[in-house]
Amino acid sequence: MSKEDQQLMIDAGKAAQEAVLEYQIREAANAKAYLQSVGVQISQLEDEKEWIKVSMEKVWPEMADFVGGVAAINAFLKAAGKPAWKP
Numbered sequence: 001m002s003k004e005d006q007q008l009m010i011d012a013g014k015a016a017q018e019a020v021l022e023y024q025i026r027e028a029a030n031a032k033a034y035l036q037s038v039g040v041q042i043s044q045l046e047d048e049k050e051w052i053k054v055s056m057e058k059v060w061p062e063m064a065d066f067v068g069g070v071a072a073i074n075a076f077l078k079a080a081g082k083p084a085w086k087p
Contacts, residue, residue, distance in 0.1 A: 061087050 001009070036042060045051060064070055064087065074084045 056085065060085065 032042060060073070064073060067073060070085065070087060077084060
């Protein structure tokens, strides 16, 4: 594939990812609104930092191999603009 074609594929992939993310955010909001309209009570996590800390200390080490290892996790975190995980 030429460099131009490669760049077209990369750009198309990024555009598709952005469109999917926008769709997921919109549909999650629609689903939440519908559930609330039919009487479902939705709780909001108040101590998110504590849950993140516990998950990174307890859950991530147990699941790391299942999702491809520390390198795969850190590749995802890097792509998401987050700091690397150091188990």
